[in-house]
Amino acid sequence: MAKDVKPTRKNLMAIEDRIELSERGHDTLEQKRDGLIMEFMDILDQAQDIRSEVEADYQTAQQKLDMARAMEGDVAVRGAAAALKEHPEITTQSKNIMGVVVPQIEASKVRKPLDERGYGLVGSSARIDETADAYEDLIDSIILAAEVETAMKKMLEEIETTKRRVNALEFKLLPELKQNQEYIEQKLEEQEREEIFRLKKIKAKKEEEEDEEQEIEADEREGATTASPKAD
């Protein structure tokens, strides 16, 4: 990877910018992950409570239904159930928890007063009323559980994604960028050293040439001085 990067000062600056940005992103994502985990833990507690509530409500409703079928007869219970066609209405909206869009489920017409349940009051019994009450409680709990468990699932997915991003930054991108930075720095230092060495070489050669020239000049001067006393 590092060998693919051109060891230029411009690239070094770009990498330093990316490192800074990545480190900032890493910190932010880490904070987001921790925040999401805290929110998730709250929702998890809530979900566990609601799940137990659903189980308890289901047991109660089933027990009431069993007793109603036993005491009133299956035919009477089925008849009472057939007397109502209207189903509960469910509307979903969304809310945002730390950037995670989770559903907000609202139900209407789950709980019905006695005069809107379809079956006649005069020819029915409290056992059927209480069975219907128990199933209304159960539906309410299921709707709440659906909301909380969907939120939990979505938050879990977001935590996973954030964790992967944090890990990718921490263990892949940042090390690679730092490796590249180091590589470029080393290369640049090496180039600098080579430049200094080259300059020194040039300087030495230049000095050598100057010395040679001076020597030649000195030799020439000396030759001229030895020839002039003969002429005297």
Add this chain to the structure above:
Amino acid sequence: MSATGSSNPEYVNARVSARRATLFDEEDYRKLLRMSPDEISRYMEESTYQGPINRLGSRFSGVDLIEYALNAGLAETFDELLAWANGRLYEQVARYLRKFDAWNVKTAVRGVYAGTDPEAVEDDLIRAGEFDDALLDQLVEAESVDAIVDLLDGTIFGDPLAAAAEEYDESGMLVPLENAIDRAYYENLFEGVTSASGAGPESAYAEYLQAEIDFRNVRNALRLARSGAEVDPAEYFIEGGTLFTPEELSTLSRNRDQLVEHIRESRYGDELAGALDEMAEADSLIGFEHAIDAALVEHARNAGHAHPMSVCPVIAFVLAKEREVDNIRAIARGTQAGLDPEEIRAELVVE
């Protein structure tokens, strides 16, 4: 037989007491509580339910077989009562058994409303009332509520249903129709019953009917008070009882404590004292209704003993037979659902 001729309580009550001896007793229930549903149906095969069990055995199995056989057995027994009775006695018994006509009309109406298959609706009928098979078959095959209303023209349910059909058309809810059917039944119970005052057989029967209507009004008022529905309980008031006037019911059902106090101070106070205490503790009406059912059975049986040459022993037998059906069904369904035998036993109403 028919409404013509002279009343024959001696003959009918002699046959009724023979039939009463064939009802399941405490020992039978103890045995049934230890049996599986299949064993219960085999046990029933050796009783008065032999015919229905054998006839329905090829179509149903398990607890469904038991329930349908019980309903069929109930219908056969009550048909026999009508076949034995003559004259005024026939009229009184037939009028009381119209509760099954009401049941069948409600079943047919619910079938149309929910789009249920006519065959399934037919299975749920209890052919124990006054309607003949031809009318019941037409009700089952009816394709609309209006068609049912037309078919019932001339019966006690005709006019009330026609009036309630308008409300049904507006609201699309079955409640007005169902209430009209049940009210028509209760409000016609008193037809021909002379007076509740005095000490004769007629007044004993009238007193029993008053108790049944009073208990029904109490149940409805308490259920409305418990549900918090914003309806005037007077709308559901059934005429004929002595415990409330419609105005009293409207006022009392807004305050449960006052309502309970009113019942305690009434002539049913002693009979229902235990049930009222239980209701206050448990915040559930189930135990109270159970006590009311037991009190009615007791009431009818006492009236039957006091006036053996009246309709009272027949009505007491009708109630006892209904309780038998309820008890066997409760044991079978309860056992199938895995309920504790003691819990099932507590729900039985045994004379």
